[in-house]
Amino acid sequence: MNATIKINGQIMDHQIPTEILTYPNRLKRSIKAIFIFVTAASFSIFIPVLHFVLVPTLLFLAFFLSYSKFQEKYKIDLEKVHCPSCQAKLLEKDVFVKSNRPTKLYCFSCRKQIDFSI
Numbered sequence: 001m002n003a004t005i006k007i008n009g010q011i012m013d014h015q016i017p018t019e020i021l022t023y024p025n026r027l028k029r030s031i032k033a034i035f036i037f038v039t040a041a042s043f044s045i046f047i048p049v050l051h052f053v054l055v056p057t058l059l060f061l062a063f064f065l066s067y068s069k070f071q072e073k074y075k076i077d078l079e080k081v082h083c084p085s086c087q088a089k090l091l092e093k094d095v096f097v098k099s100n101r102p103t104k105l106y107c108f109s110c111r112k113q114i115d116f117s118i
């Protein structure tokens with residue numbers, strides 16, 4: 001599948017290995033996020049005074065982030081991808097992309113924003 005790379009408003013088409021995440025795979029990632037944050041929230045109950053802030057915040061993050069992870073439908077493998085502007089190797093290995101909006105990364109050597117979309 002073709003992924004589109006956009007840098008400084010200029011669109012570049014590249015053949016990047018892209019994996020379509022299946023429904024069970026997306027559900028598994030979503031449940032994993034809920035489990036991590038609910039576990040952290042339940043342990044933060046025992047922290048005096050801070051638990052008034054930590055428990056609601058972590059529970060909100062659990063549902064918000066799990067929903068956000070469930071929306072990610074594609075996985076782009078950036079192992080062999082270089083920055084289109086400066087040809088430096090990108091530090092991220094995998095990028096998860098939602099179908100309706102691009103995922104933004106920054107090249108650490110030239111500091112330009114790179115948008116990945118399907």
Ligand SMILES: [Zn+2]
Nearest residue numbers: 083086107110
């Ligand atoms: Zn760069």
